Amino acid sequence: MTRKEIEKRCREEMQQTIPDKEALWERIESRLPEQQPAQQPAGKRSHIQMMAFARIAAACLLLVIVGAKSYQMFQKSLHPAKTDENQSYFTAEESSGEEAEDSPKGEADAWDAKYGDAAEENEGIAAPEASTSDEKELLHYSDLAVPGSGSIPLSVPLKAPEGSYFSEADVLEQTECFVDVIVQDGVQEPDTGAVVYSMEVVDCYGAEVPENSLTIVSDTPYLLEIGHEYVLPLRQTEDAAWALTDACAPQFERTQDGKVLFQSGWYSLMTEESVPVLCDSRGTDDYFYDRMYLTGYAELEAFLREWERQL
Amino acid sequence: MTDAEFEAAIGKVTAGDKTGLRDLYDAYADTIYRLFLGKVHNHQDAEDLTSDFFLKLWECAAGYRPGRGHRCWMMTIARNMAIDYLRKAGHTIPVEDAEMVSPAALTETKTAADTVTEHMQTEGILSVLPEDEQEIVRMHIAAELTFREIAAILKRPLGTISWKYRNAIGKLQKLAEEGSLL
Numbered sequence: 170m171t172r173k174e175i176e177k178r179c180r181e182e183m184q185q186t187i188p189d190k191e192a193l194w195e196r197i198e199s200r201l202p203e204q205q206p207a208q209q210p211a212g213k214r215s216h217i218q219m220m221a222f223a224r225i226a227a228a229c230l231l232l233v234i235v236g237a238k239s240y241q242m243f244q245k246s247l248h249p250a251k252t253d254e255n256q257s258y259f260t261a262e263e264s265s266g267e268e269a270e271d272s273p274k275g276e277a278d279a280w281d282a283k284y285g286d287a288a289e290e291n292e293g294i295a296a297p298e299a300s301t302s303d304e305k306e307l308l309h310y311s312d313l314a315v316p317g318s319g320s321i322p323l324s325v326p327l328k329a330p331e332g333s334y335f336s337e338a339d340v341l342e343q344t345e346c347f348v349d350v351i352v353q354d355g356v357q358e359p360d361t362g363a364v365v366y367s368m369e370v371v372d373c374y375g376a377e378v379p380e381n382s383l384t385i386v387s388d389t390p391y392l393l394e395i396g397h398e399y400v401l402p403l404r405q406t407e408d409a410a411w412a413l414t415d416a417c418a419p420q421f422e423r424t425q426d427g428k429v430l431f432q433s434g435w436y437s438l439m440t441e442e443s444v445p446v447l448c449d450s451r452g453t454d455d456y457f458y459d460r461m462y463l464t465g466y467a468e469l470e471a472f473l474r475e476w477e478r479q480l
Numbered sequence: 481m482t483d484a485e486f487e488a489a490i491g492k493v494t495a496g497d498k499t500g501l502r503d504l505y506d507a508y509a510d511t512i513y514r515l516f517l518g519k520v521h522n523h524q525d526a527e528d529l530t531s532d533f534f535l536k537l538w539e540c541a542a543g544y545r546p547g548r549g550h551r552c553w554m555m556t557i558a559r560n561m562a563i564d565y566l567r568k569a570g571h572t573i574p575v576e577d578a579e580m581v582s583p584a585a586l587t588e589t590k591t592a593a594d595t596v597t598e599h600m601q602t603e604g605i606l607s608v609l610p611e612d613e614q615e616i617v618r619m620h621i622a623a624e625l626t627f628r629e630i631a632a633i634l635k636r637p638l639g640t641i642s643w644k645y646r647n648a649i650g651k652l653q654k655l656a657e658e659g660s661l662l
Contacts, residue, residue: 170656172649176621179652182605183622185517186510193527194505197534201498371638372627377646381639470626471482 173345173376173480308463310448314426319395321355325362327390328454335418335434344402344414346375347473349423350383352393363388371398374473375480389416390451398423400469419448419457421469429469433460438472440464481507486550493541500541505534511623512558518606518618519562529565533558552629555619559633605652613648620645 170178187193350368357364368383385401393399400421402414413420422430430446431438443462450458481489485503492500512533517526536557544553606614619625619633627645631638 170653172653175649175652175656178605179617179621179649183514183518183618185514187513187527187530188523190509193509193531194502197501197505197531198498200531200535201501201538369639370642372642374626377649380646381643474624 171376176376308444308446310430310446310461313428313430313446313463314424315422316394316396316425319352319397321357321364321392321395323357323364323392324359325357326452327362327364327388327392329390329417329456333417335415335432337435337437340402340415341476343404344375344476345404346373346377347400347402347476348373348383349398349400351398352395353382355393355395358386361388364392366393374477383411385411385413387413387416389413389420390454391416391419391457392451393420400429400473419461423466424463427466428463429466430461430463431469432457433462435472438462438464438468440468442468481550483546483550487546490537490541490544490550493538501534501538504537508554509534512554514622515555515558515618516562518614518622520565525565529558529561533561536561549629549632551623551625552632555623555625555629556633608655609648609651613644613651616641616645617648 348368348370349372350370352366352368354367355364363386366385366387368385370381370383385403400423402420403411404414406412418434419430419432421435424430433439439462443464445459446461446463448458448461481504485507489500489503489507493504494500509530513526513530516529516533517523520526520529537554540557544550606617609617615634616630619630620627625633627638627641631641634641
């Protein structure tokens with residue numbers, strides 16, 4: 170019996186339900202009238218009500234912004250020449266005159282690639298007419314609340330296997346568990362080039378890994394950093410070792426302020442709240458440095474819970 | 481139930497609207513009942529406690545603070561109620577039950593294996609585990625709480641919870657391999 174089967178057995182055993190749920194509710198309800206809910210002090214609203222008012226106010230504000238934006242886009246489509254000065258921060262940067270042309274081509278390409286792609290993917294998220302707020306929308310990895318660099322020295326460069334690409338559905342299907350880990354150490358094996366990571370397990374979703382500490386051997390070029398916290402999709406290999414389900418893309422990285430960095434291939438996590446984050450390119454084969462996003466860890470947790478339920 | 485749905489329901493309860501409590505009951509009654517059942521091992525007592533739990537929610541709904549995880553809040557209330565109940569009932573964990581923590585030792589002899597089997601027949605497979613491990617397994621599997629949430633409720637380090645859970649599942653797995661698990 171595998172651990173997964175044991176957990177399934179436990180789950181089945183814990184499926185007891187209230188024998189007569191309706192009768193129990195009637196019993197509760199019959200005792201309710203005598204018990205008034207806790208009264209709130211006069212003139213003082215509860216947190217719940219305050220939150221509800223705040224939400225309604227936020228929704229109204231959002232409606233006004235969306236309406237104004239739609240109107241502006243409509244106007245723009247009718248009179249494109251008039252709205253040139255209102256073009257987006259990203260587009261403005263791309264065509265910002267002689268300085269960009271004078272700069273070395275490589276740098277300009279890198280800039281365009283970084284900001285151009287981020288702009289494409291960020292369309293509809295940022296308010297284009299206010300460049301200051303746009304600048305706030307685009308974060309750099311160095312802005313994130315993560316520990317300092319814990320780079321693992323490499324003697325052999327690592328490359329993503331050719332022809333491999335990330336697919337959320339495939340990764341979810343092949344993954345047996347997601348583990349929240351803190352990387353303790355990483356050493357590259359000189360003969361294979363793969364990095365042997367030692368990790369401390371913080372939390373698990375799906376199947377459980379057997380130990381508090383975990384060793385994973387991986388040749389992913391998206392190196393994990395020592396001291397950083399990640400959420401990794403894992404599968405068991407034929408020799409019962411745990412391995413990354415997908416090594417051709419960056420993994421989820423947790424920040425110390427309750428957020429998580431993820432790559433845009435996890436499309437289920439992409440919302441209007443997701444904030445683009447620019448990372449330093451790891452080289453010409455880094456396809457994700459400008460396709461990273463930040464969201465709340467609660468979003469990832471809900472996503473993993475849903476995945477866990479469908480196991 | 482998401483936090484937003486919970487907040488809407490608890491908001492209704494605070495305003496004295498019974499439909500809010502009914503929503504909470506529909507969503508969580510079985511989970512709460514299972515948790516109580518795991519603690520008191522008696523269907524009638526578990527039902528009584530579940531009923532008292534929802535009446536308590538009706539009373540203390542205004543005490544809920546959004547943004548702190550509603551399941552954690554509810555499970556803490558349920559757990560405290562179960563502990564109070566067991567205290568009142570003068571419940572103590574028998575030494576022989578506490579010694580059940582070592583399935584390896586139990587399965588060394590035929591008599592011990594029989595004891596494990598008897599326990600499982602009457603109490604389910606979790607009964608071979610010590611109380612604290614049973615509680616963690618129930619919270620994680622039946623109540624779908626994360627280790628982080630369990631650690632917050634039980635006020636114990638996250639690593640301890642994670643380790644105890646894996647340890648518990650490992651014990652059951654070992655019993656299964658030895659053929660002692662029903």
